[in-house]
Amino acid sequence: MLKKRIIPCLDVDQGRVVKGVNFVDLIDAGDPVEQAKIYNSEGADELCFLDITASSDDRETLFEVVKKTAENCFIPLTVGGGVRTIDDISRLLHHGADKVSINTAAVENIDMVAEAAKKYGSSTIVIAVDAKKNGDKSWNIFTHGGRKSTDIDALEYCIEVANLGAGEILLTSMDRDGTKIGFDTELLSTVSSAVDIPVIASGGVGNLEHFVEGVLKGGASALLAASIFHFGEYSIKDVKTYLAERNIAVRI
């Protein structure tokens, strides 16, 4: 049986791990390569780096981090943040990323999704969607790391990128991110039931039961979390044991 994936996410700024609460107030939590190695040995199913470095001058640090991680961790590595062009994707893959996640650039130029999927294969292209509730069963997407609103409907956008060849959707609830009150399972199930491709749940996980909800209520194929792991509140193993006890298939 295909296992539900547990994905620790490292927010990386100029080569250091940080994690924000509602995308601001960053707190330093260590060296990304060392953290990645720990997650790898703890049984993480994949790793995700989100580069939040504002200046493109400092992007080289990220490539070095990606390269070192890929040399040490033999599980899939997704890298996102600041991916603007097909050339950015190419460079990340070349440094050892297995998948590249695209957010703002895909919203501004939707054709990029098809182009990237055609060039590198759908399985390489993750579309990151930051969604904020706008009304009953309605969410709009935000770009620029959650700083800029759009009037684009999240569900319609997800269906469109799936049709264009995206391999996966990394769906973050802006309302829940950093709150630790649980995933927005309504958002997750709405999107997950409308697209054929896997949906990764992100934003709001604060305890073990939230992971269960992401799968059972949200219909997520994978569950992404950041601070809950970094500060040692729970280990990857804690999450997997908890899910397994509730008959959710995980890789132990």
Added chain:
Amino acid sequence: MKLVIINYGSGNLHSVHKAFEAVNNNSENPYEIIVTNTPSEILNADKLVLPGVGAFQDCKNAIHKIDGLFESLEQVVIGEKKAFMGICVGMQLLAEKSLEFGECEGFGWIPGEVIKIDTPADYKIPHMGWNEVTFRNHELLNNISQNSDFYFVHSFYFRTHKNENCIATTKYPNPITAAVLKENIFGTQFHPEKSHNNGKQIITNFLEWEPS
């Protein structure tokens, strides 16, 4: 002894290279690992690895674009029967044809075709993530337990015409070929380079393998 990883611009080349290096560095008789697309170097290989991600036709075109690459592969694998391992699309290319984006011819080294995974409506495609693999006993699967998890990412799979060429399967929920074998030719649908310790074990087994 030389192990050649074929470089034709495949997206997982780097990961495959690093994983083989990591395993090889711990080996008692390490190989010289060469990443190349030069026919003369391929002709000198003792073992060959063909990575591959993306679309079948794109991978095939990329290989055929490089002068003499396919011919040198054929010479070493079919002519001289050197050990070969294809990964993901590198494994699918062994088939006679693929039906992804219209019909496209493969190498035709193992009878069968590459077809869309047939799933009930509520199953996500691509088949992405860790799934259990069952297999026939073979030295390439030494020190791996039945139902071990491996990392898959694909929407099409290799349906072999002969059961004997399918040595491992996974279920989603219908059976899917997870690995193929014909004489000196081995291929995995899953990514050993991304399958943590189980993947490293497959690579170890391939490095030790001496096809008869």
